[in-house]
Amino acid sequence: MKVPSMKWDELPLFCWAILATSLLALVSTPVLAAGLVLLLFDINFGTSFFKPDAGGNVVIYQHLFWFYSHPAVYLMILPIFGILSEVIPVHARKPIFGYKAIAYSSLAICVVGLFVWVHHMFLIDLNSLISINYY
Numbered sequence: 001m002k003v004p005s006m007k008w009d010e011l012p013l014f015c016w017a018i019l020a021t022s023l024l025a026l027v028s029t030p031v032l033a034a035g036l037v038l039l040l041f042d043i044n045f046g047t048s049f050f051k052p053d054a055g056g057n058v059v060i061y062q063h064l065f066w067f068y069s070h071p072a073v074y075l076m077i078l079p080i081f082g083i084l085s086e087v088i089p090v091h092a093r094k095p096i097f098g099y100k101a102i103a104y105s106s107l108a109i110c111v112v113g114l115f116v117w118v119h120h121m122f123l124i125d126l127n128s129l130i131s132i133n134y135y
Ligand SMILES: [Cu+2]
Pocket: 069, 070, 071, 116, 117, 119, 120
């Protein structure tokens, strides 16, 4: 809904924050949904995607869960950053300092936040991703 005459570097910082949040939700939420559908099948229909004793791999569920759940923190905090980036300069009666840094860091939080989910899984054997080891 950007006005065509408005340049990208004129967007309010809140819009950058919401853009980053939306991209994050768009990429991460379907992965959680897929994991929950597979879990639903395991519980209700006798499949064994995540049941190690039947050939499944429970670590895959952890990956699907944390691929969403790590970025979920940023889904909540990025809009707040955007609001603060608008409210503080207005009430301080100062122009925004570091506009580009804030806009790009919002996008960087989005991108980096998508690729660091494994830090929640520090107790598992990550080699199980490489060599398919079904225990
Ligand atoms: Cu995390």
